[in-house]
Amino acid sequence: MIARRTLLATAAALVLLPRARAFASRLSLRGSFEQGGLVVGNVAPGVTVLVDGKPVHVSPEGLFTFGLSYDGETPVRVHAVFTDEPDYEDVLQPIKRQYDIQSITGLPQEYVEPPPEVAERMKREREAIFAAREADSDGIGFAKPLDWPFAGRLSGVYGSQRILNGTPMAPHLAVDIAAPAGTPIHAAADGIVSIADDYYLEGGFTLIDHGHGVSTCYLHQSARLVKAGDAVRRGDVIGNVGMTGRATGPHCHWGLCWFQLKLDPSRATSTPEPPVK
DSSP states (O other), X not given: OEEEEEEEOOHHHHHHSOXXXXXXXXXXXXXOOBTTOEEEEEEOTTXXXXXXXXXXXXXXXXXXXXXXXXXXXXXXXXXXXXXXXXXXXXXXXXXXXXXXXXXXXXXXXXXXXXXXXXXXHHHHHHHHHHHHHTOOOSOOGGGSOBOOSSSOEEEEOTTEEEEETTEEEXXXXXXEEXXXXXXXXXXXXXXXXXXXXXXXXXXXXXXXXXXXXXEEEEEEEXXXXXXXXXXXXXXXEEEEOBOOSSOSSSEEEEEEEETTEEXXXXXXXXXXXXXXX
16 A cells, blocks of 8 residues: 655745655655755655655665756656555645746857867767766765855856857756855865866866765866865865856856756755855
8 A cells, every 4th residue: 555645836835834844754855846946855764765766865864865857847756665664655746937038148159159179078078077967876965955155146047048149048057156256166065076177168167976866066167176086075165266168257157966957056055045245
């Protein structure tokens, strides 16, 4: 027998309900239930958890996580297999969001439409990022709300369609934080540095693995202060704000992923906006 419960979340309900909720005596979910949200779950140790029929990594402490796509409208099924009580299934309905259109001009045209001679370099860099995001490590840095990497102005929001120099682009699935060049960038959570390199579009690029498929990335840095393999703690300085790669001014493109699914880091923090200097 399977016990079931359906969470039908609405935008209005999110205002009234806490961002943590227990669905059974030994299963709870917390985080953002909106499109682009990172959901963190907790079960009793040893319980098997499946999300939409696929098993997810459960830590010895009973922690697991999954993401909600930026345009997902299909209910997500979370199934827990207990050894001493009936299986339990929760159905989570993502909260639909409205996204903006953002126009950016002044970019060097070679970054909007890269020349053919850099195609191979971009392919290698995309493959390296893809491979790093496939890691399913044992870390649990994802389990607490993320810290904003530095104080600044939110200059680009998640989900907005980007129009670059008049050319429509794919949705912007990260947030941009503007601050003076050289501003220290801090790790949003504990983790292991997977990539620290200079890439064509991303400029000074760092990717940190926070465990269970969760990673954050930091783009356009003027300086990178960590290297691949380094263990970092929440708040450690990992680089400096810059405008390298495809950028019109000093800022950090800050991204959050669950494996290849790009999420909204602003929905995984304890405050909706970065601190202001």
